[in-house]
Amino acid sequence: MRSENESDVQKRRSFIEEARRAQIVASAVEVIAEGGFAQASLARIAQHAGISKGVISYHFAGKDDLMVEVVERTYGLIAETVGAKMQGLSSAGELLRAYILGVAGHMRGHRTQLAALAEIFTNLRGADGRPRYGIKANEEIYRALEQIYSLGQESGEFRHFDRRVMAITQSSAIDNMFAYWVAYPDHDLDAHARELADIFERACRS
Amino acid sequence: MRSENESDVQKRRSFIEEARRAQIVASAVEVIAEGGFAQASLARIAQHAGISKGVISYHFAGKDDLMVEVVERTYGLIAETVGAKMQGLSSAGELLRAYILGVAGHMRGHRTQLAALAEIFTNLRGADGRPRYGIKANEEIYRALEQIYSLGQESGEFRHFDRRVMAITQSSAIDNMFAYWVAYPDHDLDAHARELADIFERACRS
């Protein structure tokens, strides 16, 4: 277990360590998605994973550290999936629609993970009491959307509007589509997504 | 203090009791708006109000009771203000715009109260662990918006769309306008509201 590779010394991790971390993160996701962030204690997460509480403290620096890792392991997936669906498209209108439908498609396959992610985003706070992930965590999304808008405005396909406001609006619309679907699982997610695509297409085009 | 009026016996409240309750509610609003729901303990609320912790327990059945009262004392104001601004209007498009601009106007004058309200909505949970105010608290708003949409669709001013999805989208857009403004106080709230009015006017009209 020493010369596996020459990665940095202070952070080398054994296979079993990685497996444990993944297991703990998965358990945390399930506990949070099931009962909310507030009651997701280390004891509960450990019990749900069938291990002792101390193991979590051994593998993670603290509860915050665990939560941050949950976010990191979940967050990148959306960009990947959606990016793939947007490959090859060039018109801003097509990109807009592909983005919305792509996100909705990803939601259907990752309900619990994204529910946990949303819980952490709204509840996890830093040492100063300020939200650790708030509006700021959406900056990346805002910029991606604004890029689409710029494309459409330059080509004349879209009218002139405040790109930041449009990005906030569209992003929040998608977030709430998810929240509504979580609250009412019978809600038709795909139909909702198509309606959203219609709404923002009309809101944007010249 | 006995025959002040013949209201129901079990709930009669003295003037000083009412003053204390109002004071405690105000303190709770400020503490929540300042540091979030999680760190708004009874001790902190009491300290901020300059009173002993026991006083809160004396005037309120429990922390939940206090939070519910915060919501009740804050929630009705919006409907009043906005309703007034919509008086006399008849076309759906005018109503839509008046609604959005009216809510934004109310926000500017009630920042801390509404910030606390939002905190409570997303954090307060009932005995079962489910959110006490979540999607459901918005039902009233959804129905009001859907009524405007129906009006416009019947008159032909609005196209056909899913009214529930539109209501969710518009309501979330307004919520996030507020959240963004709280995070970035320099953000131009009125300009944002006008942009929203444009967006939803275009999204709705035939």
Next chain:
DNA sequence: TCATTTTCTGACCGCATGGCCAAAATTTAG
């Protein structure tokens, strides 16, 4: 004034939490 009622205080309780650690168990290396 003085007895009665209302209000307030500050200490205390039980509980749950996140974090800690010595010792046990397990895995790995020689």
Next chain:
DNA sequence: CTAAATTTTGGCCATGCGGTCAGAAAATGA
């Protein structure tokens, strides 16, 4: 097989929470 390193256990701790309470203080009413 044995010794060393890694991993796990289960109990312990300090902290902060909401809630309770006896007694002090203040307001009230005659």
